[in-house]
Amino acid sequence: MSLLSFFQWLEATPWSITMRESEWIFPFIETVHVLALSVMLFPTALMDLRLLDLVMRRESVSKVRSQLMPWIWSGFAAMIVSGIFVLWSHPVKYYNSPFARAKAVLLVLAGVNAIVFELTAGRDAAAWDQGLTPLRVKLAGGISLLIWISVVVMGRAIAYG
């Protein structure tokens, strides 16, 4: 089964049809998606800016991280769940949208960036936890920030493209 036929099947499911025919279900899901964005994006941006040594420089990276990760994960979970419903409501439209495709690629890149950081940062984290971060940590933070802003840009563009 190709991805397109899967999306076509998804579009024909009763719940997808219900979402498209309802006047309020889509705006409701979209509002949840936007509210969840605040929960996820701002703590993520703070974390990235800390890795870039631009905010909370006097606080250790591990402390900032421990304080922000629960917010980031909660927001991320709410984004994924509400995002699945958004996708489910107009599957073929999003399949054909270049912005939706770009957003999907960016989400994968964000994941790869995070995993690479997790796997490599732990090695000498103790050396820079309290002070200035090394270049590769700044790079990871900068890339993450850029990717997430691009995800928002693409997300908004989908509605108009």
Added chain:
Amino acid sequence: MLNWFPGSLPFFEWCGRTAIGMAVRDTIWAFPFIETFHLLALASLLGSVLLINMRVFGIGMRQFSVPQLARMLDPWILVSIAVMLVSGILMAMSEPIKCYESYSFPIKMLFLGIAIVYYFTVQRKFMVSEGAPPIRGKVAATLGILLWAVVSIAGRGIPYI
């Protein structure tokens, strides 16, 4: 139609005829571009409000005190409000009649006014003062979250109702 601003139609019509209103309306991608800034600022505003006010309930960034968080995030809130006002005015001027005819728009404007006044009069002073009575702090925090949530939800409603 909610006629909350009697006799205001000429003003809304004038907004649509201004150079700014026409430029945003007639430039392709201008609206989504501005809307993306509006959305990013929303994430930072709502994210900050949430981090501070949930901390009042002992939820979230517990290794920081409420006054510490409030001082740290106050600049984010101020800059976000400024970006949201500028981008919001640009968007509203590009489609003033839609705003005039929307149920959500007057509700959003009303609560936006209340939320801004509330932030500068009650919340900002309250949060940075150490040892404020816990009950009053919790009431103030709940109101802070609710006010901005209503502003966001009513804002998302403008394109629909």
